[in-house]
Amino acid sequence: MSLLSAETIFSHVKHLQIMQNRTIEIKYKEYPSPDALPAEERLLLDKAIQATATAYSPYSHFCVGAAVLLANGATVTGSNQENVAYPSGLCAERTAMFAASAQYPKVPMRKIAIVGKNAEGELCAATPCGACRQVMSEYQDVAGENIEIILYSEGGTVLVFDGIDTLLPLRFSF
Numbered sequence: 001m002s003l004l005s006a007e008t009i010f011s012h013v014k015h016l017q018i019m020q021n022r023t024i025e026i027k028y029k030e031y032p033s034p035d036a037l038p039a040e041e042r043l044l045l046d047k048a049i050q051a052t053a054t055a056y057s058p059y060s061h062f063c064v065g066a067a068v069l070l071a072n073g074a075t076v077t078g079s080n081q082e083n084v085a086y087p088s089g090l091c092a093e094r095t096a097m098f099a100a101s102a103q104y105p106k107v108p109m110r111k112i113a114i115v116g117k118n119a120e121g122e123l124c125a126a127t128p129c130g131a132c133r134q135v136m137s138e139y140q141d142v143a144g145e146n147i148e149i150i151l152y153s154e155g156g157t158v159l160v161f162d163g164i165d166t167l168l169p170l171r172f173s174f
Ligand SMILES: [Zn+2]
Pocket: 091, 092, 093, 094, 128, 129, 130, 131, 132, 133
């Protein structure tokens, strides 16, 4: 049995006094099905679903579609594009966002819908990876207002997030 020194105990107590436990809460809306979405969100999700057909995914056999709605009313879609040199491929979300920014420079992005389709052809959840969330966060800063993120989810439910801060807390920006 070892005894803690008075100095060690004092150090622990001191840190307990200044340390605070914090919680980050995430709020989002859940719709029971795509049909329950507001019309604009439903339309954007439909375009994301259509975009899964354009995926190039010979390695994963997993298709992802994304559709970005811009402030000028235009919609730009994207899908995952794989490559035999795996890191050279790109996610559907970034394919769509980069294409949107290239086609409509400086036009703010308002909403993005994302959906997956598995090898059996069934729709499924495809939540954005960390890199796509980071890219979304910068386009949100450029837009000057929150980008709404619409995610097809398990069991056919749809999750709607108001802004990237909910999906990427403490995000990097400058
Ligand atoms: Zn990604």
